[in-house]
Amino acid sequence: MSLTEQSVLDSLRQYADPNTGKDYVSARWVKNLRISGADVSFDIELGYPARSQVDAIRAALIAQVKTVPGVANVSANVFAKIVAHAVKQGAKLMPGVRNIIAVASGKGGVGKSTTAVNLALALAAEGARVGILDADIYGPSQPQMLGIAGGKPESTDGKTMEPLEAHGLQVMSIGFLVDVETPMVWRGPMATGALQQLLKDTNWRDLDYLIIDMPPGTGDIQLTLSQSVPVTGAVIVTTPQDIALLDARKGLKMFEKVGVPILGIVENMSIHICSKCGHEEHIFGAGGGEAMCRDYGVPFLGALPLDIQIRQEVDRGTPTVIADPDGRVAELYKTIARKVAIAVADKQKDMSSKFPSIVVQNT
Numbered sequence: 277m278s279l280t281e282q283s284v285l286d287s288l289r290q291y292a293d294p295n296t297g298k299d300y301v302s303a304r305w306v307k308n309l310r311i312s313g314a315d316v317s318f319d320i321e322l323g324y325p326a327r328s329q330v331d332a333i334r335a336a337l338i339a340q341v342k343t344v345p346g347v348a349n350v351s352a353n354v355f356a357k358i359v360a361h362a363v364k365q366g367a368k369l370m371p372g373v374r375n376i377i378a379v380a381s382g383k384g385g386v387g388k389s390t391t392a393v394n395l396a397l398a399l400a401a402e403g404a405r406v407g408i409l410d411a412d413i414y415g416p417s418q419p420q421m422l423g424i425a426g427g428k429p430e431s432t433d434g435k436t437m438e439p440l441e442a443h444g445l446q447v448m449s450i451g452f453l454v455d456v457e458t459p460m461v462w463r464g465p466m467a468t469g470a471l472q473q474l475l476k477d478t479n480w481r482d483l484d485y486l487i488i489d490m491p492p493g494t495g496d497i498q499l500t501l502s503q504s505v506p507v508t509g510a511v512i513v514t515t516p517q518d519i520a521l522l523d524a525r526k527g528l529k530m531f532e533k534v535g536v537p538i539l540g541i542v543e544n545m546s547i548h549i550c551s552k553c554g555h556e557e558h559i560f561g562a563g564g565g566e567a568m569c570r571d572y573g574v575p576f577l578g579a580l581p582l583d584i585q586i587r588q589e590v591d592r593g594t595p596t597v598i599a600d601p602d603g604r605v606a607e608l609y610k611t612i613a614r615k616v617a618i619a620v621a622d623k624q625k626d627m628s629s630k631f632p633s634i635v636v637q638n639t
Contacts, residue, residue: 382523423593
């Protein structure tokens with residue numbers, strides 16, 4: 277029996293990606309399939325970063341194709357290729373940034389900034405090029421969380437700024453430009469203008485994802501940022517508490533009104549496990565985040581525990597994904613990060629670079 281390309285593709289259809297649940301043939305991620313006698317080789321181009329899972333995926337695919345009659349040797353190359361995805365009509369992508377993900381909450385105190393920085397670090401750990409913008413003008417916390425408080429951005433041309441780097445992330449924050457004890461006594465337009473400058477006057481370098489740690493609430497800054505920045509999608513962070521969910525719903529509706537897709541909801545401080553006796557307790561209630569997802573038809577990305585380790589590590593400037601990369605909590609962040617990246621990959625690709633610019637001139 278002669279070996280055919282169709283028989284190999286039919287075999288590949290039998291293996292579902294462990295993260296998306298879809299087969300690679302239907303997803304059009306199979307590239308460069310070659311058959312030479314009894315030897316088969318192909319590439320799998322993942323649309324999301326998955327460095328920790330590449331070897332397992334490759335081994336599973338090789339084993340799958342070897343079940344095809346007539347196959348002797350199989351060579352598979354599995355890699356991630358992150359592309360830019362479409363944003364709302366009329367918005368243009370930023371130079372040096374393929375995808376922008378806003379991490380938001382309706383109110384403060386729900387762990388949004390901690391979630392944002394660990395999400396960024398988890399994406400980077402999986403092989404993506406990631407930056408984070410601390411958009412909380414009135415209470416910047418990312419410099420402290422990343423251990424670079426007191427850092428100052430440099431400018432090579434006197435017009436733009438170079439992002440600082442920490443743990444493999446490119447970072448920008450108003451906290452780098454003002455004294456840590458100086459309150460930002462600014463009205464909305466001033467704060468919004470400063471944020472626009474931080475975003476657009478920073479030389480972001482070839483980022484797959486820019487995570488924006490949004491200020492809490494649904495005021496002028498949040499609305500302006502959502503309308504004027506080419507955001508690919510938003511992640512909402514909440515706790516299970518009814519009061520937090522009330523405000524989280526407002527944040528979700530704000531993004532819906534300005535045409536920004538919701539990538540999903542993260543429930544933070546979901547459960548507390550006593551470090552002494554192991555007793556589990558839902559201090560802030562149970563199931564609130566999942567119920568909100570059902571109400572609005574958006575994905576539930578995952579639940580994170582109320583854990584003293586998370587607080588201690590961000591206070592030290594080494595967030596959990598860096599401090600304990602193989603730990604249980606870090607794995608939760610990485611799972612959430614993969615779900616976010618997959619939600620982005622499922623969106624329509626940006627095709628603006630495929631079309632030539634049309635210039636009308638007087639002749």
